[in-house]
Amino acid sequence: MAHYLQLSLTGLGAGAVVAVLAIGLVLTFRASNVVNLAHAAMGTYIAYVYYGLRNFNVASTQKGGNLVLPVFGVPGVVHLIDRPTVVTALAIALVVAALVGALVYLLVFRALRNAPPLARLVASLGLFLYLQAVMELRAHDIGAGAATLPLTSLLPNGVVRLGSVVVPTASFVLAGLAVTVAVVLGAVFRYTRFGLSTRAAAESEKGAILIGVSPDRVGLLNWIIASVLAGGAMIFVAGITSQLNPTQSSLLVVPALAAALLARLDSFAMATFAGLAIGVTQSGVATFQSQAAWLPSWLPNDGLRQALPVLLILVAITIRGAHLPTRASLVDSRLPVAPVPRRPWLWIPLLSGAAVVALYTLDAQWRLAIVVSVIAALIALSCVVVTGYVGQISLALYAFAGLAAFATAKLELAGVGFPWAPLVAVILTVVVGILFGLPAVRVRGMTLAVATIAAAVAIEQLVFNSPALNGLSGVPNPQLFGSNLGFLAPGAANFRPAFGVVAVVVLAASMLAVANLRRSPTGLRWLAVRSNERAAAAAGINVGSTKLSAFAASSLFAGLGGALLAYELPALSPQQFLVVGALAVLALTYLGGIATLSGALIAGFLASGGVLTRIQGGAAADTTTQYALSGILLILVAAFYPDGLSMAVRRAITRLHSVWLRGVRSRGAT
Amino acid sequence: MTALLEVTDLCVDYSGLRAVDGLSISLAHGTIMGLIGPNGAGKTTTIDALCGFVPQVRGSILLDGHPIDSLPPHMRARAGLVRTFQSIELFVDLSVEENLLVATSTSRWWSPFVDAVAPRRHVHRDDVNLALDTVGLRSLATARPSDLSHGQRRLVGVARALASRPKLVLLDEPAAGLDPAETASLGQMLRNLPELGIAVLLVDHDMSLVLDVCDRLTVVDFGQVIASGVPMDVREDPSVISAYLGGGS
Ligand SMILES: Nc1ncnc2c1ncn2[C@@H]1O[C@H](COP(=O)(O)OP(=O)(O)O)[C@@H](O)[C@H]1O
Ligand SMILES: [Mg+2]
Numbered sequence: 001m002a003h004y005l006q007l008s009l010t011g012l013g014a015g016a017v018v019a020v021l022a023i024g025l026v027l028t029f030r031a032s033n034v035v036n037l038a039h040a041a042m043g044t045y046i047a048y049v050y051y052g053l054r055n056f057n058v059a060s061t062q063k064g065g066n067l068v069l070p071v072f073g074v075p076g077v078v079h080l081i082d083r084p085t086v087v088t089a090l091a092i093a094l095v096v097a098a099l100v101g102a103l104v105y106l107l108v109f110r111a112l113r114n115a116p117p118l119a120r121l122v123a124s125l126g127l128f129l130y131l132q133a134v135m136e137l138r139a140h141d142i143g144a145g146a147a148t149l150p151l152t153s154l155l156p157n158g159v160v161r162l163g164s165v166v167v168p169t170a171s172f173v174l175a176g177l178a179v180t181v182a183v184v185l186g187a188v189f190r191y192t193r194f195g196l197s198t199r200a201a202a203e204s205e206k207g208a209i210l211i212g213v214s215p216d217r218v219g220l221l222n223w224i225i226a227s228v229l230a231g232g233a234m235i236f237v238a239g240i241t242s243q244l245n246p247t248q249s250s251l252l253v254v255p256a257l258a259a260a261l262l263a264r265l266d267s268f269a270m271a272t273f274a275g276l277a278i279g280v281t282q283s284g285v286a287t288f289q290s291q292a293a294w295l296p297s298w299l300p301n302d303g304l305r306q307a308l309p310v311l312l313i314l315v316a317i318t319i320r321g322a323h324l325p326t327r328a329s330l331v332d333s334r335l336p337v338a339p340v341p342r343r344p345w346l347w348i349p350l351l352s353g354a355a356v357v358a359l360y361t362l363d364a365q366w367r368l369a370i371v372v373s374v375i376a377a378l379i380a381l382s383c384v385v386v387t388g389y390v391g392q393i394s395l396a397l398y399a400f401a402g403l404a405a406f407a408t409a410k411l412e413l414a415g416v417g418f419p420w421a422p423l424v425a426v427i428l429t430v431v432v433g434i435l436f437g438l439p440a441v442r443v444r445g446m447t448l449a450v451a452t453i454a455a456a457v458a459i460e461q462l463v464f465n466s467p468a469l470n471g472l473s474g475v476p477n478p479q480l481f482g483s484n485l486g487f488l489a490p491g492a493a494n495f496r497p498a499f500g501v502v503a504v505v506v507l508a509a510s511m512l513a514v515a516n517l518r519r520s521p522t523g524l525r526w527l528a529v530r531s532n533e534r535a536a537a538a539a540g541i542n543v544g545s546t547k548l549s550a551f552a553a554s555s556l557f558a559g560l561g562g563a564l565l566a567y568e569l570p571a572l573s574p575q576q577f578l579v580v581g582a583l584a585v586l587a588l589t590y591l592g593g594i595a596t597l598s599g600a601l602i603a604g605f606l607a608s609g610g611v612l613t614r615i616q617g618g619a620a621a622d623t624t625t626q627y628a629l630s631g632i633l634l635i636l637v638a639a640f641y642p643d644g645l646s647m648a649v650r651r652a653i654t655r656l657h658s659v660w661l662r663g664v665r666s667r668g669a670t
Numbered sequence: 671m672t673a674l675l676e677v678t679d680l681c682v683d684y685s686g687l688r689a690v691d692g693l694s695i696s697l698a699h700g701t702i703m704g705l706i707g708p709n710g711a712g713k714t715t716t717i718d719a720l721c722g723f724v725p726q727v728r729g730s731i732l733l734d735g736h737p738i739d740s741l742p743p744h745m746r747a748r749a750g751l752v753r754t755f756q757s758i759e760l761f762v763d764l765s766v767e768e769n770l771l772v773a774t775s776t777s778r779w780w781s782p783f784v785d786a787v788a789p790r791r792h793v794h795r796d797d798v799n800l801a802l803d804t805v806g807l808r809s810l811a812t813a814r815p816s817d818l819s820h821g822q823r824r825l826v827g828v829a830r831a832l833a834s835r836p837k838l839v840l841l842d843e844p845a846a847g848l849d850p851a852e853t854a855s856l857g858q859m860l861r862n863l864p865e866l867g868i869a870v871l872l873v874d875h876d877m878s879l880v881l882d883v884c885d886r887l888t889v890v891d892f893g894q895v896i897a898s899g900v901p902m903d904v905r906e907d908p909s910v911i912s913a914y915l916g917g918g919s
Contacts, residue, residue: 324723324743338763513786520785521775521792524764528772531761538721538755539773540747540834549782 007287008280009167013240015279016174020181020233021256022263022271024226027185029265030198031222032109034120035446037583038127039230040253042100044246045070045131046231047238048138050093051151052077053084067092068138070100070131072628076138086154093235094228101227105220111639113215116334117445118393119638122590125583126638128250130631132580135246136624153239170240175276181229182272189268198222247580254457254579255282257450258313278309285309300465307458314439314454321442323544324533335391336643338527338595339650344515351601352508359500367495369614371487371568374503377604378561380589381510381597386554387586388595389518391530392440392547393449395582397558399456402464402577404429404562409472409572418478418485422563426556432459433555434548441544444533456579464574473571478502487568503564510557511597517553526550584608584627587634593644602646606630672735674699674869675720675751675838680729682712682719682893689715691893693729697838697871697886700864704884704901705873708913712893713873714756717840721753722746734837750837754827754844760815766826767811770798770833794833801833804859821848825856838869845876857883881905889913 021040028036036042048068056064065084066077080092108127112120155170189195201215237252238244255278263270286305289295355374359367379401386394407425416424436455440448463469477486478499487499517523528536529546537543566572586594588606593599605611608626641648675697682690690712697703705713718724720731722743731739738746761769774794784790792798802808805825815823824844831839841860845853853876860883863870874880880887881901888898889910897907904910 326724335763516787516789517782517785520789521772521777522782522785524768524772524775525777527763528761531763532759534723535755535759535761536772537723537743538747538753538759539830540744540752541772542742542744542777545779546777549779553782553786 004284004287006165006167007283009165010171011279011281011283012175012276013168013171013279014237014282015276016171016178017233017237017275018252018255018259018278019178019272019275020229021252022259022275023178023182023185023268024229024233025253025256025260026263026265026268026271027222027226027229028109029260031201031219031226032105032113033117034109034112034124035257035260035265035450036127036226037121037124037253037257038104038131038250039226040234040256041128041131041135041246041250042097042104042227043230043232043234044244044249045100045135046093046097046227047234047244047249048135049096050089050231050235051238051244053080053089053092054086054152056083067096070134070138072130072134072137072625072632090154090235094231097228097231098224100231101224102220104227105223108635108639109223110216110219113219115638116642118335118387118590118594119642121393121446121449122587123635123638125587126631126634128583128631129587129627129634132246132250133624133628133631137628139246151238151242151244154236155239174236174240178272178276182268185225186268194218194221247578251457251579254453255310258310258454261317261447261450262313274313278313281309281312282306298466298468300461300467303462303465306461310454311458314451314458317447317451318439318442321439321444321447323442324537325444335530336388336593336595337647338389338518338530339647340519341515341597344512344597348508348511348515352504355504356501359497359504364495366614367497367500369609369611371495371500371503371564373604373607373610374500374507375561375564375568375604376585376588376607376610377600378503378507378510378564379558379585380592380600380603381507381514382554382557382561383585383589383603384594384597384600385514385517385526385557386550387589388593388599389523389526389530390547390550392437392550393445393586394437394440394452394551394554395449395579395586396436396452396456396459397554398577398582398585399459399464399579400429400433400555400558401562401565403432403459404559405565405569405572405577406464406469406472408563408566409475410469412475412566413472418480422560422566425563425566426559429559429562430552430555433558434552437548437551437555440547440551453579453582456582460574460577460579464577469572469574471571471573475566478567488570499567503568506560506564510560511600514553514557515597522549584630587630591630591634591637591645593646596644596646596650598646598650599644602644672732673697674701674734675871676730676732676735677720678730680716680719680731681727682715682724683727684715684724689893690719690726693890693893693895695888695895695898697869700867700869701885702860702864702870702872702883704880704887705871705890706875706877706880706887707890707896711890713890714842715893716890717753717842717871717873720746720840721751747834747836751840752831752834752836752838753840754824754831754842756842756846758823758827760823760826760830762815764815765811766807766813766815766818767798767802769815769826770801770830771795773830773833774798797835798833801829804832804862805829806855806859821852824848825852828856832863832868836868838871839863840871840873842873843875844872845874845879853879 025036025039028034052066052068054064065079065081067080068077108123112123155173158169159166160169160172197218201218234249259274259278260271262274282305285308289304355370359370379397382397386392404425407428408422411421411424439451443451477484485498485502487495489496525541525546528541529543533543588603589599592602673696677695680690680693693716707713719726722741730737733749733751738749771792774797802811805828807822807825824847828844845856848856857879860870872880872884884901887901887904889896889904891913896913897904897910
């Protein structure tokens with residue numbers, strides 16, 4: 001028992017970091033209604049700044065003092081001062097944090113103040129992808145990769161003894177800091193004019209202006225505080241855990257989001273409590289898993305620790321939700337227009353035919369690119385159905401694809417033959433998809449988005465990381481009626497076109513099905529629920545089951561994409577299905593047009609390693625640059641073309657068409 | 671003969687505030703009842719509770735003799751109890767016609783599979799056209815809600831409620847924002863509904879409309895019924911005059 005107590009108290013340190021991140025999320029949400037997915041990524045960048053500055057060795061000639069720049073395309077670092085002390089480096093880092101917070105607000109979120117919630121989410125996604133990519137690139141500039149950065153703890157190394165329980169002092173210090181921050185902010189928000197202004201601005205921008213508050217100044221200040229807090233938290237956590245990694249550190253936002261949601265994105269005290277509780281539970285669960293011998297051996301080492309607290313919060317939020325939004329909650333759920341596809345029976349077969357011709361006439365690299373794009377389009381299509389048509393933001397789709405891929409591979413390797421292995425895998429995926437769609441019956445909007453990230457993290461931590469699934473390879477080629485439909489051919493980098501045809505046919509059939517659904521009674525119900533859940537219920541529509549039908553359809557398409565991946569990839573590994581991939585799927589689909597069929601195709605075209613990459617002539621090596629660019633593009637599209645590229649093109653065509661018609665008419669008249 | 675709608679002792683709470691307090695009404699088949707009262711009296715909350723949008727603390731609701739208290743909103747709608755919203759709440763992504771079609775569509779768990787392969791036709795087009803004719807908006811069938819005037823949107827909301835051929839419609843301020851001509855034709859239309867087998871519970875502030883079309887009136891204030899009866903009597907009721915009619919309107 002004492003052992004558990006000791007480990008739980010040790011978890012206070014990690015919990016404090018989650019708590020401070022959660023407080024920052026509450027701040028930015030209160031100030032500008034943004035659930036900032038890039039919050040921890042901003043903090044991670046600040047940690048890079050700090051440890052980059054401190055990257056020197058007294059004995060060597062290395063001078064350190066290099067400031068890492070977050071801007072793509074300029075020199076990676078500038079030299080500031082030689083051998084800065086801890087205090088100097090910390091001061092510089094926190095000033096940079098304040099600047100980053102201010103810039104992010106002024107350049108991105110101020111402009112999106114009145115944008116639809118999905119656009120705001122996507123913009124924060126763009127920021128996330130951008131920061132991550134820049135950090136990947138800069139890791140080299142500040143000292144031969146992050147692994148060798150001197151990640152020393154800023155906190156005392158001693159321990160506190162409580163009877164037989166020994167706890168690092170640092171844990172208590174961090175927890176104390178977190179509680180102090182919460183108390184101070186709570187007091188500031190309750191008693192000062194700034195706090196009142198923030199609340200006024202959050203309630204109504206017009207009202208705030210009327211009582212003489214500038215929403216801009218209030219927003220700016222909140223973003224600066226949030227960014228400084230995130231920077232401080234990430235500097236501390238990197239020092240304690242000796243880990244700083246663009247992806248893993250940025251994903252600390254997931255437990256922080258869970259804590260912030262439990263606090264209804266409103267209460268600092270509750271966010272802090274929930275954050276600390278997550279840390280303590282995680283440590284306790286880790287001990288439990290390391291000691292309980294009866295747990296199945298396929299369970300990943302770190303799985304329960306990572307997944308359990310987040311899942312518990314997911315359940316809590318779901319239970320707290322309601323079947324329908326209340327009259328008072330003015331939900332703003334404007335989504336991009338969802339046009340009925342024009343003449344799908346014409347252009348889908350035509351495009352498919354062109355793709356098949358390309359598969360048989362172009363070289364193996366092109367074949368690979370086409371197949372990658374087709375599979376990506378299929379996964380994007382699942383996003384179009386659930387997010388575009390029904391308005392349920394799901395970030396678990398990529399995890400569903402991964403589930404289908406692993407299941408297909410596992411079944412194939414167990415000797416289940418071709419049509420049956422993917423069939424069973426896809427059915428399994430649909431069942432899981434419906435299961436993880438259940439929260440959508442009771443929660444909506446951003447809460448649902450976060451719930452689905454939590455689900456994706458749980459699948460990743462509990463399933464993909466399992467030793468039983470590590471490095472699945474040697475999936476046999478699919479055979480049907482004696483013909484070989486496989487992709488991988490003997491010999492290096494050679495690919496068979498027959499598999500490409502299978503993929504194209506699956507995508508074409510799926511797109512035709514979605515086109516049918518869109519104009520059918522089912523499609524009308526989906527759009528009705530997307531528009532207005534209360535009115536839909538009043539019109540006799542079962543809102544819950546309508547949402548679940550969309551989750552089922554969407555996981556079906558994601559599952560088909562995943563099953564194809566099992567045959568396309570020479571080996572499967574958990575790294576291929578990280579949560580970041582899911583963010584990229586939503587990002588690309590949004591870019592293309594999240595509520596249109598052609599949007600899914602554009603997403604496939606843009607996917608890394610797909611046709612666009614091939615046209616650029618590049619191997620997929622430069623994905624990092626591509627991520628950085630697509631991050632920026634995403635923010636721009638969210639701000640200026642919230643309907644996505646395909647609608648921009650469609651409108652341009654319509655405009656050209658009418659100009660042309662006018663030209664024809666005026667010529668006819670003269 | 672049982673009443674179409676029999677509400678007994680209905681109570682609704684909003685975090686401490688009792689918005690509907692022991693309300694009882696009885697509405698016969700083929701009648702139009704007016705539910706009136708000052709702002710904040712609990713009229714919208716009553717409609718919300720009858721349709722299952724807010725939980726009731728106490729009370730019972732019988733529709734055609736069957737208890738519907740435990741049914742979710744969409745089941746109450748399918749049972750023939752349909753409402754409009756004070757804030758209209760059309761489906762902005764759908765055309766006028768589709769707004770009505772979706773209210774008449776039916777769905778089973780396998781319907782999406784059928785629709786994916788061979789989309790079902792909309793079987794209730796006649797009902798939809800009839801409802802659009804009733805409110806006089808047939809010519810706007812393919813328009814988008816965003817292209818309509820405020821009054822037209824309200825009428826589409828009413829048409830959507832009528833399209834599913836309900837037994838009883840609860841109309842929440844259907845005349846708000848309508849011009850006098852539109853209000854007059856709305857009154858005309860409402861009077862015809864009982865012949866189509868549709869009873870009406872009408873909430874509105876336009877007293878001439880209410881007095882004109884209603885067979886009976888129920889007056890509420892602070893969530894309680896303060897008077898009910900035929901319009902002539904209710905008009906004369908002193909408590910009504912002090913609470914509402916005399917209130918300067
Ligand atoms: N969601 C809500 N939360 C708390 N109180 C509410 C809510 N909706 C309405 N109320 C209150 O309930 C009372 C009745 O409101 P309502 O039914 O809208 O009245 P009416 O429709 O007659 O104007 C009012 O005092 C109103 O302020
Ligand atoms: Mg009202």
